[in-house]
């Protein structure tokens with residue numbers, strides 16, 4: 093019975109980068125599954141392999157080995173069926189700055205073959221939902237980081253996806269905007285019964301929002317379960333301590349890596 | 364079809380909205396018209412070659428199409444760097460459709476730019492012999508645009524960042540421009556240069572334009588058109604292959 097309710101299933105997934113002989117596994121034999129309607133979080137430091145996993149689940153990257161099923165389809169075989177099943181907010185922004193908010197939505201709607209009148213209604217509904225309807229005709233380059241994120245969320249939902257991937261959706265945003273974004277996402281999960289897979293390196297977000305958490309470090313899933321079970325199993329009282337127990341280091345260790353700083357700086361420009 | 368259309372439309376909107384860049388890119392053709400047209404014109408005439416503007420006009424039009432086309436094609440690098448490419452690559456459409464929409468959009472933009480420069484050359488003193496071949500001129504403009512946009516997309520698909528862009532400009536676009544017949548007549552060239560020019564796709568484009576505007580041609584309009592068509596087909600195929608191999 094449980095099997096039927098699995099919307100994402102990943103078995104022994106491996107992704108290696110680099111020339112033969114010097115390869116390293118960015119994703120190193122991970123397995124997990126996600127139930128329909130669940131909010132599932134990948135919690136791990138920079139470089140843990142979160143984005144690489146998402147890229148393989150979303151047809152952008154071929155796995156070195158392993159099995160993936162998304163909504164019953166294999167991303168390496170049934171690309172388009174998989175693509176129609178999910179929406180995604182990438183770690184780095186992916187809007188067209190020179191287009192308006194509405195045009196970015198429309199572009200997406202056409203690429204996903206949403207029929208004209210349906211598209212119009214849905215765009216209005218979603219832009220209203222993320223409180224951008226008033227700004228619909230403004231060029232995206234005039235938007236703040238938070239507004240861009242909201243627009244990306246609205247765009248990712250346009251084609252009624254069953255699964256919503258969010259790769260560090262709140263990275264580089266201020267705490268208030270972060271709260272705001274999460275309230276949309278939780279709202280969505282309740283209203284549309286959509287399955288949410290997000291990655292983060294903020295403890296409190298995983299703790300507060302996710303039904304289940306997988307702690308990932310150096311390409312491996314160290315432990316997965318609810319925030320409560322993670323704490324119980326490690327005999328700790330906070331997720332911070334549980335993480336420290338499981339990985340032997342704090343999540344912030346790797347913060348301030350060169351890539352991260354570059355990304356942050358780019359976000360700053362776009363504000 | 365819709366997919367190709369929306370990607371095409373995006374290129375046009377971006378072009379229209381960056382009017383400052385569009386106007387800025389008219390600087391170069393104007394410079395060539397003024398400096399070469401008025402500077403070399405008298406020498407050209409004394410050499411018994413006639414009105415230099417008649418010669419230079421098609422060359423400058425071809426040049427502006429070349430630069431605009433490569434520039435829009437190469438914007439694949441921007442799309443990749445600024446993330447927008449990912450949005451198209453996870454959509455349930457084929458990469459070929461994405462690539463084709465983008466290329467057709469870029470080629471349209473470059474053709475429009477060529478038409479604007481055509482009017483500039485008229486102001487500078489270029490006088491087409493007859494207007495009956497104007498549709499043919501448009502065909503050649505679009506072929507030049509299509510070839511070089513595809514080339515831009517193909518090259519950009521293999522590059523990771525913008526550093527490559529300067530390389531393309533210096534080692535592809537500039538030589539293609541200077542070695543074509545844009546600035547000098549192809550008749551009576553030293554053998555080596557004649558061979559090099561005949562290997563330059565832009566030579567055929569400009570030769571075709573010259574035929575359309577002033578009924579003078581070196582290779583013959585039909586040959587030029589066939590060469591451009593075949594080359595465009597080849598580059599489009601290579602481009603779509605390379606584009607399909609892009610990994611994010």
Ligand SMILES: Nc1ncnc2c1ncn2[C@@H]1O[C@H](COP(=O)(O)OP(=O)(O)O)[C@@H](O)[C@H]1O
Nearest residue numbers: 109110118136137138139140141142143144145
């Ligand atoms: N295309 C790639 N080529 C080589 N190494 C990569 C590539 N993409 C990611 N990596 C490496 O794989 C590891 C995991 O990266 P990533 O999945 O982006 O981590 P996270 O999203 O958890 O911060 C990092 O060490 C990163 O440098």
Ligand SMILES: [Mg+2]
Nearest residue numbers: 142143183260
């Ligand atoms: Mg990441």
